[in-house]
Amino acid sequence: MMWRMRWRALLIAILLIVPAHASVSFTVLLDALASESSAAVVMTPFDQKSVWEDGRIATYTHVRVERVVAGTIASDVWIKTLGGAVGDIGQMVEGEAVLRAGQTSLLFITSYENNLVVAGRGQGQFPITADGAGVKRVHKNLHVGALLAPNPSSLARIRAATSHPSAAAPAGDVLDGRTVDDAATEIASSWTRTHVAH
Amino acid sequence: MWRTSAALLAVGVTLTISASLMSARRAEAFCRTTTSSIDPSFVATPDHPCWDDGMPLFWKNACVGYSIQQDASKQVSFNDAQTSMETAFAEWTSATCPTANDTASSKASIDVRFLGPVACHKVQYNSGSGNSNTIMFDDGTWPHNDSNNTLGLTTVTYNINTGELYDADMELNTAQQSLTVNGDVPSDGFDLLSIVTHESGHFLGLAHSQDTHATMFAHYTQGATSMRSLSADDVQGICSVYAPDGTRMTATGAVPEGPCDPTPRHGYSGVCGSSGCSAAPGPTSGGFGVLAVMLGLVRRRRAGRA
Numbered sequence: 001m002m003w004r005m006r007w008r009a010l011l012i013a014i015l016l017i018v019p020a021h022a023s024v025s026f027t028v029l030l031d032a033l034a035s036e037s038s039a040a041v042v043m044t045p046f047d048q049k050s051v052w053e054d055g056r057i058a059t060y061t062h063v064r065v066e067r068v069v070a071g072t073i074a075s076d077v078w079i080k081t082l083g084g085a086v087g088d089i090g091q092m093v094e095g096e097a098v099l100r101a102g103q104t105s106l107l108f109i110t111s112y113e114n115n116l117v118v119a120g121r122g123q124g125q126f127p128i129t130a131d132g133a134g135v136k137r138v139h140k141n142l143h144v145g146a147l148l149a150p151n152p153s154s155l156a157r158i159r160a161a162t163s164h165p166s167a168a169a170p171a172g173d174v175l176d177g178r179t180v181d182d183a184a185t186e187i188a189s190s191w192t193r194t195h196v197a198h
Numbered sequence: 199m200w201r202t203s204a205a206l207l208a209v210g211v212t213l214t215i216s217a218s219l220m221s222a223r224r225a226e227a228f229c230r231t232t233t234s235s236i237d238p239s240f241v242a243t244p245d246h247p248c249w250d251d252g253m254p255l256f257w258k259n260a261c262v263g264y265s266i267q268q269d270a271s272k273q274v275s276f277n278d279a280q281t282s283m284e285t286a287f288a289e290w291t292s293a294t295c296p297t298a299n300d301t302a303s304s305k306a307s308i309d310v311r312f313l314g315p316v317a318c319h320k321v322q323y324n325s326g327s328g329n330s331n332t333i334m335f336d337d338g339t340w341p342h343n344d345s346n347n348t349l350g351l352t353t354v355t356y357n358i359n360t361g362e363l364y365d366a367d368m369e370l371n372t373a374q375q376s377l378t379v380n381g382d383v384p385s386d387g388f389d390l391l392s393i394v395t396h397e398s399g400h401f402l403g404l405a406h407s408q409d410t411h412a413t414m415f416a417h418y419t420q421g422a423t424s425m426r427s428l429s430a431d432d433v434q435g436i437c438s439v440y441a442p443d444g445t446r447m448t449a450t451g452a453v454p455e456g457p458c459d460p461t462p463r464h465g466y467s468g469v470c471g472s473s474g475c476s477a478a479p480g481p482t483s484g485g486f487g488v489l490a491v492m493l494g495l496v497r498r499r500r501a502g503r504a
Contacts, residue, residue, distance in 0.1 A: 024350040024393055024418060032346075055322025055470065056353075082342075083235065083353070089325060090233050090358040094351060094400065098235045105238065112343035121344050127239040143236040143249075146396065146406065146416045151346060152386065 023095035023145035028123040030174045030186075031158045031167040032151075035194035037108040037119040039071030040187050042128065042180060044104045050084030057091040059084035061099040063107075069184045070191040073109065073116075080115040095145030097125040104128045106138050106175070106183060126175055126183070138183040140172035162193055227408035228435030230254040231400065233358045247408055253361030255354060255403035256439050256446045258453075261309040263460030264331040264366075264401075265468065268315035271335035271372040274390060276315065278379045283333055284312060286395040289413075289428055290402055295437035306433075308402065308440040311460040316468030321367040323355040328467025329365050331401070333394075335372045349375050350393050352400040361448055364463045366401045368394070385421040392418065392425035404435050 034040070047062035060078045082093040097107070097118035108124035109116050118124045122144035130136050150170065158168040166174045166186060175183045227247070234252030242248070266283065270276040287310035297304045316330050323329060342348065348371055355365040370377070370393070377390040392413075399414045407414040409431040411424070418425060428436075438447055445452035 023348055023352065024396065025344070025348045026346070028347055052325075055320065055324055057355075085358050088357055088359055089323070089355060089364070091323065091353060091355045092231070092233075092235060093353045095348065096235075098238050100237065103237075103239065110343060117343050119343070120347060121342075122238070123347070125238055129239055139239065141238045142242075143238055143240065146418055148349070148388075148418055149420060154346060 024148065025095055025145055026148050026151040027170045028120040029150050029154055029158055029168055030171040030190050031162070031194050032154045033108050033120050033124060033171045034187065034190040037071065037110050039073040039109045040069040040106065041065045041073055041109060042067040042069065042104060042106050045099045045101050048101060050086050052086055056082065057084045057086055058082055063099065069106065069187050077116055079109065080117050095122050097122050123172065128180060136180050138175050138178055138180060140176035164193065166190065167193060226434045227412065227431045228414060229405040229407060230439065231354070231403055231405040233356060233361055248405065253449045255356050255361045255363050256448060257308060257363045257402065258446060259456035259459055260307060260444065261311055261458040261460040262331065263311050263313040263462055263466065264333060265313050265316040267319050267332060267334040268317050271337050273372045273377055274335060274379050279333065280312060282391050282394050285391060286398045289395055290398055290436050293428060293433045293436050295433065295442045297442055304442050306436045306440045307442055307444045307455055309458065313460060313466060318468040318470040320470045321353045321369060322470055323365040324464060326464065328465035329462040330466060330468050331366045331462055333368045335370050337372050340371045340373045346374055349388060350397050352397050363403060368397050368401060383421050383423055387421055389423050392423055396425050399432065402436065403439055407431050407435065
């Protein structure tokens with residue numbers, strides 16, 4: 001009986017694993033993410049500093065751009081995210097992208113109030129890790145806050161513009177588990193639809 | 199987020215304790231927010247379902263105050279906002295915790311008290327002057343780069359060495375999205391009370407739960423109202439942080455609660471730093487109103503603890 005209960009608890013735990021963090025946001029679609037971005041890059045942070053800005057803590061992360069997947073951007077840039085730590089005080093803004101030194105990600109980047117920021121906040125960040133065979137793969141960020149179904153108006157707009165199957169699919173689902181090259185091809189296709197055509 | 203070396207040392211010492219605390223409750227699904235942002239490459243497993251790096255967050259005092267932006271929203275009147283927030287917080291603070299001893303108080307040892315309206319409309323923490331934990335609505339422009347995507351956002355400020363919460367502000371995006379305040383929620387609608395009950399859990403230091411029935415579950419279904427009511431897992435979560443005996447479970451063990459003083463850190467103020475926002479004159483609940491609410495809550499708390 002005890003073993004059965006343990007197995008049941010284990011099974012439930014496996015089935016229910018979900019990301020642990022939150023704001024409340026719509027799931028971002030691939031073409032929506034591409035259209036609001038000025039560049040998509042593979043990058044690795046190497047420096048970071050957090051500062052107070054009008055009662056908020058903002059973190060500026062210096063990243064080395066290793067590959068420009070789409071758009072145009074310099075080879076190393078500072079990216080602003082909200083939250084961070086200054087002295088003994090920390091501030092956390094749920095759903096933000098989390099850039100850590102040495103950890104490579106695929107990032108969708110846009111400009112906001114004269115800074116480069118991550119488009120779609122945490123949903124625009126895709127950590128890259130090597131699989132068992134050493135192949136680098138892109139992963140969906142599981143810690144982006146509470147998610148809703150895609151925004152209906154965004155979905156309708158994209159479907160009106162294209163019938164491409166990936167266009168109106170969640171960006172995380174389209175890119176998750178794909179090799180960097182494969183993901184780059186997908187993003188380039190989306191970029192053509194969302195940037196060149198308009 | 200980089201830690202100081204002192205904090206790193208503290209983490210090293212306390213992670214073992216934290217891990218044992220976590221492993222001791224693997225049957226539950228709730229998680230706590232910690233001082234460390236979740237690594238985007240972190241993948242939860244049955245043995246390690248919660249991100250437990252850093253210090254779990256908690257309010258030290260027995261009472262926490264909050265304010266609402268005085269002009270609320272075109273969609274949500276001030277009175278409706280106040281009612282929703284009071285209902286949402288009460289759902290958490292009235293949680294009855296399982297206790298081994300029938301004679302002990304079974305109520306979660308945290309009260310959240312409305313301190314009145316504020317004119318200030320900014321997420322902000324002032325380290326050298328007064329503060330307010332503000333619930334605010336953005337009717338005009340959502341002040342973030344993802345205006346089409348985010349409905350609600352809670353920002354928390356804390357001590358990185360202890361996990362003690364210093365400030366929490368909640369933003370609701372009424373610029374782009376419609377929220378249902380009263381009546382039936384349409385199947386494609388967003389229930390304000392569900393959203394603020396979920397966000398209130400974050401305000402109190404909880405992270406997302408793995409329990410699909412929990413208010414703190416990470417996915418909200420449009421049209422749903424189930425998040426208005428706490429699940430058993432939510433109750434276990436709030437009770438694990440704010441135990442009925444008045445202690446707060448921290449990474450270093452249980453610590454006693456502070457006094458029932460809902461005044462925000464460094465004093466109550468609606469001032470937005472140097473930009474000069476000021477506390478509202480207090481229309482529906484001026485000084486007397488706030489006092490009355492606080493006295494009422496003190497009575498209720500005493501009755502609940504008797």
